[in-house]
Amino acid sequence: MWKEKNNSLYRKFEFADFSEAFAFMARVGLTAEKMNHHPTWKNVYNVVEIWLNTHDAGNKITDKDRKLAKKIDALSGQIAF
Numbered sequence: 001m002w003k004e005k006n007n008s009l010y011r012k013f014e015f016a017d018f019s020e021a022f023a024f025m026a027r028v029g030l031t032a033e034k035m036n037h038h039p040t041w042k043n044v045y046n047v048v049e050i051w052l053n054t055h056d057a058g059n060k061i062t063d064k065d066r067k068l069a070k071k072i073d074a075l076s077g078q079i080a081f
Helices: 018-035 063-076
Strands: 003-005 008-014 040-044 047-052
Touching (some): 047 063
Antiparallel strands (some): 040 047
């Protein structure tokens, strides 16, 4: 579940291993590029943390962030190896 923290939407995702985490990040990266709306994120082994806010709006949460968050949620369920 996404949480509002420090003017960002934040969520932590955990996967079975690094390969699943990396595949998820690749899918998120392609989606973000298509939307021209890029996350701040961190990856350590099987954990991916994501922060979303809109830089052009003064680093605040906007509808762009909420739309990308929904797409990311959908992608997190597509990982299968």
